Amino acid sequence: MQRQKRTTIYDIALKLNLAASSVSRALSNSNKVNAATKALVLKTAAEMNYQHNAMASNLRKGNNPTIGVVVPRINQNFFSNIIAGIEEVTYKKGYNLIICQSNELHAREVDCVNALVNQHVSCIIISIAAETGPYEHLQQVLDHQIRLIQFDRVVEELDTFKVINNNEKASYEAVTHLIEQGYRRIALLEGPQQLDIFRHRKEGYLAALRKHNIPVLEELMCENAWTKELGAEATAQLLGLENPPDAIFASTSDFSALGVLEVATNKGIQIPKDLGICGYSNEPFTELTSPSITTIDQYSISMGKTIANLYFQEMEGLEFNVEPKIVSIKPKVIVRKSTQRIPGVNTTA
Amino acid sequence: MQRQKRTTIYDIALKLNLAASSVSRALSNSNKVNAATKALVLKTAAEMNYQHNAMASNLRKGNNPTIGVVVPRINQNFFSNIIAGIEEVTYKKGYNLIICQSNELHAREVDCVNALVNQHVSCIIISIAAETGPYEHLQQVLDHQIRLIQFDRVVEELDTFKVINNNEKASYEAVTHLIEQGYRRIALLEGPQQLDIFRHRKEGYLAALRKHNIPVLEELMCENAWTKELGAEATAQLLGLENPPDAIFASTSDFSALGVLEVATNKGIQIPKDLGICGYSNEPFTELTSPSITTIDQYSISMGKTIANLYFQEMEGLEFNVEPKIVSIKPKVIVRKSTQRIPGVNTTA
DNA sequence: AAAAACAGGGCAATCGATTGCAAAACAAAA
DNA sequence: TTTTGTTTTGCAATCGATTGCCCTGTTTTT
Known part of the structure; x- marks a missing residue:
């Protein structure tokens, strides 16, 4: 399978006889580049079918605007509503959502969490499986400086942000x-x-x-x-x-x-x-x-929104060692x- | 926010007085590295709380084992079942799943698709929004050499893999x-x-x-x-x-x-x-x-599995220009x- | 007119893992 | 002992975008 190379900022730079850095700045709408050049770059990028490479960008910037969600079952009304609620908020913030299901199995939950840590996601949102087990995997998340929000079914001993129902x-x-x-x-x-x-x-x-x-x-x-x-x-x-x-x-x-x-x-x-x-x-x-x-x-949909907002309001870009909040929602x-x-x-x- | 640096293969290499390449090979279980060294690296990696960086790896390898899914609504029985079915298969293959919902809006669908293209996902699975519009965004996906599978609600004119109900x-x-x-x-x-x-x-x-x-x-x-x-x-x-x-x-x-x-x-x-x-x-x-x-x-769950299997059996790693298959499922x-x-x-x- | 400020753009290092190629180390064969 | 072959390891380039720093003109200030 020989897929032709994608257009990169270097290709654009070459074509316009510019430096890649200028192209990068033009694309990110930096004010350190002339308006005319900016327009030219944008136009050329479109012509060359350029698409920003999020992998490279995230690597360089050292952050991945992605949130991982681990639930027991995706197709359970409560959880799919939670996910829909979370998505509603993360979409507006330009974050991606990676979804995993543990199928109520502890081993699989551990797997999912590890995959998310590998991805260097910004935050992991989890409701634990019915088949519980040691929670080192969750401790690991924290050790790796990844934000963790537990919801609904939580490990109480673990000192993290939590959104629970009363x-x-x-x-x-x-x-x-x-x-x-x-x-x-x-x-x-x-x-x-x-x-x-x-x-x-x-x-x-x-x-x-x-x-x-x-x-x-x-x-x-x-x-x-x-x-x-x-x-x-x-x-x-x-x-x-x-x-x-x-x-x-x-x-x-x-x-x-x-x-x-x-x-x-x-x-x-x-x-x-x-x-x-x-x-x-x-x-x-x-x-x-x-x-x-x-x-x-x-209130599952709104609970999902609450969870996502908790991340954006209390955690994104802020100190890691803030005192975790616990939000309790009173069901009706x-x-x-x-x-x-x-x-x-x-x-x- | 000053997060302490994560452990990288260089840190391990330094500690063991090895080259990073050897560490990399040890971690990926290459047979070009001595068994003893391999064991040592693995042990040290664990001690140093090392976690593989998927972003860097994917960038270098030029592929992202991730599949993007765009559905009108995540919390609709049919779609959440489809997603659950897809996840079941992708999980086993070690792929991640990024989920987006279009909320039945065309503009939002375009947004989601673009975000997935930016992520350089391997495949995009989509069921289009009720509010239809031009489908350049889907053509774009193909232009970027990203696999595309349409399911249930499809753009018929577009020549892609499709999984539909009869x-x-x-x-x-x-x-x-x-x-x-x-x-x-x-x-x-x-x-x-x-x-x-x-x-x-x-x-x-x-x-x-x-x-x-x-x-x-x-x-x-x-x-x-x-x-x-x-x-x-x-x-x-x-x-x-x-x-x-x-x-x-x-x-x-x-x-x-x-x-x-x-x-x-x-x-x-x-x-x-x-x-x-x-x-x-x-x-x-x-x-x-x-x-x-x-x-x-x-048969929504099994339909989800069918979709994912279609990718792994017909598309992953194979030529891009194969004749798209159309799978038709007879509902009951x-x-x-x-x-x-x-x-x-x-x-x- | 000289000095200072600023706009626009280039250079090169960097993020972290991978990999082709070369070098070194060691074992086996002549 | 020399030659050949096989492991094992290291070097350095690479993936693509970002960004601190520097350089060159141009504009503004005194």
Whole structure:
């Protein structure tokens, strides 16, 4: 494969009998070059089909206006919204976005992070995989003076910028809403407890129960029910109890809640009358099920923007050793039919 | 901001009293360097926290193992699945993925493409924006010897590799299914006709009607009904006709079909008995509505893989001027309740 | 008219890794 | 011991753009 050489500033310089430095200055619109020359260079560059070589430029300038993003799955509503939000901001700043997915695997996450460090990106934005492991790779990022922002699922011990949802608070409010609707035996579907977000959601659940003097029952808490299938399984089990729950809070995801809904519906259980269901994430489909599912919106697109802005406002070009900020976003409970037993009463917006 | 210098191969060379070239060879596992030295270099590199500089390397080697992807919207199910599929393949090949979204705007698409050309990416994968315009920017890509793969929404005139869905065929089959179910006055919700995909879908619709000797009625074809809102509007209008349709094929998207469903349901129309509804894309929610919506699956994740494989199998490292291939994928009609009037009869799978 | 300020442009080093070629070191063959 | 062959290593150019410094005219100031 013999690709013909691209036009470089030297080619332009040669043609115009100029020095490459002048061409470079003309192209970067420096004021150290005559307006006429500038125009000539620009014109010639266009004619010769010149394209700026970002690799060479970045190498010389020692910085790469690129941000790397590592998420568990690109095609998950929450994450693709986050990415869209980030892109919206980085695009305006002329930054590129390199995207990787860990597929929830720790080894792959490490791989992705290393590739990004090799690229000398300016910043790495990450939400860690469910399969956690040592976090040396993240420490490495910092050691290499690359900015690091963790979001949603974070390694708490690691002292970095973070953008998180106040999962505990959201969870607390969701459960409070259930209680206000008269539910008393509220089951919890938990996610993998090695992830902080799921621990926090559980804490919110427990806090709400305690606050209202409702006993916490071990039998009503199901570990690792974070897919539709696992949610369905857990539900089948819960509904088979001698004293089944009157509400299920699928704190893991709306998919899990969907599993709950299907099993319950198949059993002929009336929702919300006999069983309340609350999910998490405000996936688009929650509005469309029958009944529609109460859930928690995480403002994912705007969260993505917040993350990117954090970089540009607090980190770009500034000292490396500033005190990391932690931004906490309060998610919002979206009340829908799956939990509305008492028509008039609504939870706090 | 004074960031301390990163370790380079020169630093390692200095420390070990070697030449940089040897260090480079050791790190790239060349067989032109002694095993002992190799081990020593590797060890020292690790100790000194060395990280390979991809920018310098790519510059020297004159290639950038990176693929750029431009899509209208990152957070649209179809596209995020495509991206996930592409990533799956490129990750294994050690390629990076730069993602941009055009937001359906032509100017922004041009911007994104230019940025990718500047980066000297190896390949650009694109699905064009709804707001079309001149396609010089794509011609430019080819002029710069960068591989170009168009997918889904393509500029037909442009002679490049393409991965497309056989929209006409899919559409034909969907309408045929409607006819088999006894629907006779089938309305069509069209998308922007400057996009080839929507033209093809319309052709499939027309072909199916003709094939079954069903008259084509202008009043049953609605232009530009490709969002939920527009779909709803169009439906309201259609159902107000003296002779309303008995089925609506929302060839634009499932969102549009959702609009149809809502309006029809609100009017108390029985689905599928009095009105059949068919969407396009197999969005996850189509399974969840009541009734569930018949739609067309585009195998998006596997399509993403196909696209990436096309690059690696047909283009990477090969001659630039090979005859572009066009891969056509046949989407599949997913029959659900919104069109099943006759329980037994099913369409071809 | 001499001095100072400034505009415009060129020279050459630099960013960090790679690689063709040459040199050195060592082993094997004559 | 000399010659030939094979490893191993070093030298220096290269990829393409940027930038500090210097040089040459021209304009402004005194």
